[in-house]
Structures are given as C-alpha cells and as structure tokens.
Amino acid sequence: xxxxxxxxxxxxxxxxxxxxxxxxxxxxxxxxxxxxxxxxxxxxxxxxxxxxxxxxxxxxxxxxxxxxxxxxxxxxxxxxxxxxxxxxxxxxxxxxxxxxxxxxxxxxxxxxxxxxxxxxxxxxxxxxxxxxxxxxxxxxxxxxxxxxxxxxx
Amino acid sequence: xxxxxxxxxxxxxxxxxxxxxxxxxxxxxxxxxxxxxxxxxxxxxxxxxxxxxxxxxxxxxxxxxxxxxxxxxxxxxxxxxxxxxxxxxxxxxxxxxxxxxxxxxxxxxxxxxxxxxxxxxxxxxxxxxxxxxxxxxxxxxxxxxxxxxxxxxxxxxxxxxxxxxxxxxxxxxxxxxxxxxxxxxxxxxxxxxxxxxxxxxxxx
Numbered sequence: 001x002x003x004x005x006x007x008x009x010x011x012x013x014x015x016x017x018x019x020x021x022x023x024x025x026x027x028x029x030x031x032x033x034x035x036x037x038x039x040x041x042x043x044x045x046x047x048x049x050x051x052x053x054x055x056x057x058x059x060x061x062x063x064x065x066x067x068x069x070x071x072x073x074x075x076x077x078x079x080x081x082x083x084x085x086x087x088x089x090x091x092x093x094x095x096x097x098x099x100x101x102x103x104x105x106x107x108x109x110x111x112x113x114x115x116x117x118x119x120x121x122x123x124x125x126x127x128x129x130x131x132x133x134x135x136x137x138x139x140x141x142x143x144x145x146x147x148x149x150x151x152x153x
Numbered sequence: 154x155x156x157x158x159x160x161x162x163x164x165x166x167x168x169x170x171x172x173x174x175x176x177x178x179x180x181x182x183x184x185x186x187x188x189x190x191x192x193x194x195x196x197x198x199x200x201x202x203x204x205x206x207x208x209x210x211x212x213x214x215x216x217x218x219x220x221x222x223x224x225x226x227x228x229x230x231x232x233x234x235x236x237x238x239x240x241x242x243x244x245x246x247x248x249x250x251x252x253x254x255x256x257x258x259x260x261x262x263x264x265x266x267x268x269x270x271x272x273x274x275x276x277x278x279x280x281x282x283x284x285x286x287x288x289x290x291x292x293x294x295x296x297x298x299x300x301x302x303x304x305x306x307x308x309x310x311x312x313x314x315x316x317x318x319x320x321x322x323x324x325x326x327x328x329x330x331x332x333x334x335x336x337x338x339x340x341x342x343x344x345x346x347x348x349x350x351x352x353x354x355x356x357x
Binding site for chain 2: 009016063066074075077078081084085086088
C-alpha cells in the first residue's frame with residue numbers, strides 16, 4: 001500500500017472498532033460461519049495482490065456491508081461512520097493508484113474477492129452485514145500485516 | 154416534530170486550527186428563555202450511500218452555547234456536512250446546514266510552542282503536545298558560517314527531547330514545524346530560538 005502513498009492510520013480505525021466490537025459481535029447469531037476468514041480468501045493473497053485485494057475488500061464494505069447494516073445506537077453509529085468514511089478515503093486513494101497503473105488486479109484477487117461475496121450471499125443480508133462488521137478486525141490485521149511486510153521487504 | 158416557529162440558526166461556519174474543529178453559528182434569542190441547539194453530521198460516506206441518515210454529534214447532541222467542538226466527529230479526511238437546529242421546550246426550528254462541506258485537510262497548521270533549554274552541555278527541547286495526529290520536524294544547527302543543519306522527527310510533544318551535545322562558547326539554534334500524516338500537510342517553520350553555551354571555546 002506504501003507504493004500508493006495511502007496514509008493508512010489503521011490505529012485510529014482499530015480503536016474505533018474495538019469500542020464497538022462487543023456490541024456488534026453480540027448480534028452475530030451465526031458464530032460457526034465466517035465471511036472473511038476462509039483460507040482461500042485473505043490468507044491466500046500474495047504480496048503482489050495486496051493492493052488490489054485491499055481495494056476490493058474496501059469496496060465490499062463500502063458498497064455492501066455498511067449500507068446493509070442498520071444501527072439504532074448513536075454511539076455505535078458514530079464509530080461505524082468513522083470507519084466507513086476512513087474506508088472511503090482509502091478506497092479513493094487506491095482508485096487513483098489503480099488509474100496510475102500501480103495497483104494491478106490479477107485473477108487471484110478477483111477469485112478471492114468472489115469467495116467473500118459468495119460467503120456474504122449465503123446469509124440473510126442483515127446477518128451477513130453484522131457478521132462482516134464483526135470481522136473487521138480480521139481485515140485490519142491483514143492490512144497491518146501486509147503493511148509491515150512491504151515496509152521490511 | 155414541534156411546530157418550527159423558532160428561527161433556524163444562521164451563519165454556520167467552521168474554524169479549524171491544528172486539527173481542532175469548532176462549528177459556530179449566530180445564536181437564536183428568545184427573551185427570557187434559554188435556547189438549546191442540536192448538531193448533526195454526515196460524512197461523505199453517508200451523503201453518498203445513506204443520505205437519509207444524519208448522525209447526532211457526539212459532542213453536542215443538545216448544547217446551550219452557539220458553538221460546538223466537532224473534532225471527535227470529524228474523524229476521516231473526507232468532506233463532512235454539518236447542520237444545527239434550535240430547540241426551546243417542545244419547539245424546534247428547521248435545520249440549518251453548513252453551506253460548504255468541511256474537510257479537515259483545510260485545517261490551519263501552526264508551529265508548536267517550543268521550549269529550548271540547556272542541560273549542562275546538552276541541547277534539549279520540549280514541544281507543545283498537540284494531540285495524536287501530530288509529529289514534528291525539528292531543525293537545529295550551530296550558529297557559525299557554513300554550519301550544517303541537522304533534522305530530527307519528534308513523534309510527540311510534551312516530552313523533553315535531547316538534540317545535541319554542545320561545545321563551550323558556541324551558539325546553537327532550533328526551529329520546528331508540525332507534520333500531520335492524516336492530511337499529508339505540514340506547517341511553516343517556527344522562528345528560530347538560539348542558546349549560547351557558557352565557557353571558552355576549546356582550542357583547536
């Protein structure tokens with residue numbers, strides 16, 4: 001992501017998520033099912049596909065998850081808004097990067113993204129949105145891990 | 154909703170300095186009464202994808218003064234729409250919306266306050282703590298013809314930072330600027346501050 005100069009302040013996003021994690025995960029009634037954590041999705045991505053995969057998963061959250069989730073609690077809503085707007089900012093930066101030909105998308109990333117969307121479609125939409133919100137830490141940890149690897153490579 | 158007979162607040166504007174964002178408006182006055190105000194916001198995400206949703210400000214869901222510190226509401230570098238309405242008992246005014254969405258990348262950045270001290274022969278500075286978004290670029294040099302300028306990034310303020318071990322009889326100068334990665338900007342440099350080291354310069 002460094003190639004794209006995305007100033008990724010995931011620490012602030014993680015803090016926002018940690019504050020609502022319990023409230024969100026308590027609403028997840030399908031505990032033995034996962035959307036992001038299947039081994040063929042994020043974990044299978046190679047360093048060269050990290051940029052495209054990040055852009056795809058950001059779009060998954062921005063275009064589907066945040067829209068499909070209806071949050072009554074203002075405190076939780078503020079945190080979700082903070083994350084959603086941070087994702088939107090990152091997504092726009094990665095889109096510019098792709099236009100400048102520095103964020104290539106290969107079939108591997110497309111396949112992994114399809115698995116996430118297929119997992120999402122297996123569940124009723126509200127349940128799928130809650131589960132995906134509850135798995136934000138999986139995505140954030142994956143971004144952090146890949147960010148550190150590219151900086152030490 | 155109460156009948157909107159109260160006038161809506163006017164002249165909304167945001168004054169933002171060093172990533173502190175203050176929303177202000179002209180007060181609505183009703184003789185003998187205290188008028189309260191509610192503030193709500195939408196980030197770019199909401200205005201694009203869920204435009205019917207406005208989020209109550211975490212800072213000023215109901216406030217008496219004609220201003221609101223929205224710093225903790227504005228948490229991403231995207232445009233935010235802000236709106237205010239007046240309330241008096243069951244009566245509420247219409248919403249007034251900020252004319253132009255506010256983006257925190259327009260904040261005014263100023264150099265921090267800086268304290269330059271000598272601890273024996275050690276050049277030490279302490280910078281104003283401006284909050285988690287801020288790092289500082291410190292430039293320092295020995296005041297003599299052709300002196301080389303040294304640069305150091307200080308990750309946070311409020312903690313003494315050792316810069317250099319000085320030589321007797323020399324003068325050392327320091328200047329600093331703020332760096333904010335979240336918006337990709339920095340302030341101007343501060344004025345230089347210099348300290349002189351007592352004692353005679355060492356013979357060469």
